[in-house]
Amino acid sequence: MTVGGTTLPPLAVALGDSAGIGPEITAKAWDARVAEGLSPFFAVGDPAAVRAVWDGPIAPIGDPSEARGLFGEALPILPVGDTGAVIPGAPSLNTAHVALQALEVATGLASVGAAGALVTGPVSKAQLYAIGYTHPGQTEFVAERCGITADNAVMMLAGPTLRVVPMTVHVPLVQVPALISPELVIAKARVTARGLQRNFGIANPRLAFAGLNPHAGEGGAIGREEIDVLMPAIERLRAEGIDASGPFAADTLFHARAREAYDAALCLYHDQALIPIKTLHFDDGVNITLGLPIVRTSPDHGTAFGIAGKGVAHPGAMIAAIRMAAEAAQRRADATA
Numbered sequence: 001m002t003v004g005g006t007t008l009p010p011l012a013v014a015l016g017d018s019a020g021i022g023p024e025i026t027a028k029a030w031d032a033r034v035a036e037g038l039s040p041f042f043a044v045g046d047p048a049a050v051r052a053v054w055d056g057p058i059a060p061i062g063d064p065s066e067a068r069g070l071f072g073e074a075l076p077i078l079p080v081g082d083t084g085a086v087i088p089g090a091p092s093l094n095t096a097h098v099a100l101q102a103l104e105v106a107t108g109l110a111s112v113g114a115a116g117a118l119v120t121g122p123v124s125k126a127q128l129y130a131i132g133y134t135h136p137g138q139t140e141f142v143a144e145r146c147g148i149t150a151d152n153a154v155m156m157l158a159g160p161t162l163r164v165v166p167m168t169v170h171v172p173l174v175q176v177p178a179l180i181s182p183e184l185v186i187a188k189a190r191v192t193a194r195g196l197q198r199n200f201g202i203a204n205p206r207l208a209f210a211g212l213n214p215h216a217g218e219g220g221a222i223g224r225e226e227i228d229v230l231m232p233a234i235e236r237l238r239a240e241g242i243d244a245s246g247p248f249a250a251d252t253l254f255h256a257r258a259r260e261a262y263d264a265a266l267c268l269y270h271d272q273a274l275i276p277i278k279t280l281h282f283d284d285g286v287n288i289t290l291g292l293p294i295v296r297t298s299p300d301h302g303t304a305f306g307i308a309g310k311g312v313a314h315p316g317a318m319i320a321a322i323r324m325a326a327e328a329a330q331r332r333a334d335a336t337a
Helices: 022-031 047-051 064-070 093-111 125-130 138-145 173-179 182-200 214-220 225-239 270-280 316-336
Strands: 011-014 041-045 058-060 075-079 118-120 154-158 163-166 206-210 243-248 264-267 286-290 296-299
Touching: 011 093, 011 316, 022 041, 022 047, 022 075, 022 316, 041 047, 041 064, 041 093, 047 058, 047 075, 064 075, 093 118, 093 125, 093 138, 118 138, 118 316, 138 286, 138 296, 154 182, 154 270, 163 182, 163 270, 182 206, 182 225, 182 264, 182 286, 182 316, 206 225, 214 225, 214 243, 225 243, 264 270, 286 316, 296 316
Parallel strands: 011 041, 011 118, 041 075, 058 075, 118 296, 163 264, 206 243, 206 264
Antiparallel strands: 154 163, 154 286, 286 296
């Protein structure tokens, strides 16, 4: 597989909220393009947001096809929106509008093949909700624009030594037991297995399931979700030929030896999945959406308004997101060639 080869159009990087660290880490990723071996990409958003935090070379473009020729000398930016006076660390309704416009345009470019993949910078959900945004996150928005129902789009967090899938995400913990069903588990597992094949080149993915309760329920002594929900789902997945194992006690699922036994861990709620991935890969964790007709990745962190504009934002997760998007898109292209 040759990442960045001629078969792959430049990647689209939506800058996210102009007042967050998205513009800075995108620019720093361009700075590291040679050392990191990154495929050509172009930013989508307000160039003023980048100029507010970086004094490197910028090349405004009118079409994604221009990006490859300019990438070696400047960061190509497809201008979208007008933030006005950008104040790093001070989000506003205006920065939210521009972030949404950039996400919309970048998603569309990836959907029609003008961009090789979509990478999304961090946004402020609070600001987006204030302008009428109704999706729980960017994942659901991208899925809708791609014609995929939210239930068929799976959020995976991936780092060099761990991949996790939360089967429920931004919901109160008290609601999780009622939301978990064999049908949900099976659907998420099917998409995960297929996504590991298409995006990561794993021919026979191994899926490990975390239990909901301490000690995975102790045989029903401290909870029956493992017996009533997870085990029937796992048995059905095995009957379909998917390598599914568990449920395992979550507190023993993420140490180094345990991680060698699976390709992805499927978890029941947000923190069960995100605490281990962020502990192990805080600076290089990637959010990748499985089940889409396009490749979409994102740094696994937020807007970090508190450090925006101070020049200290670490670009590791953005670099990892760009690299993973290019690798996954190239695998898909190679598979259909």
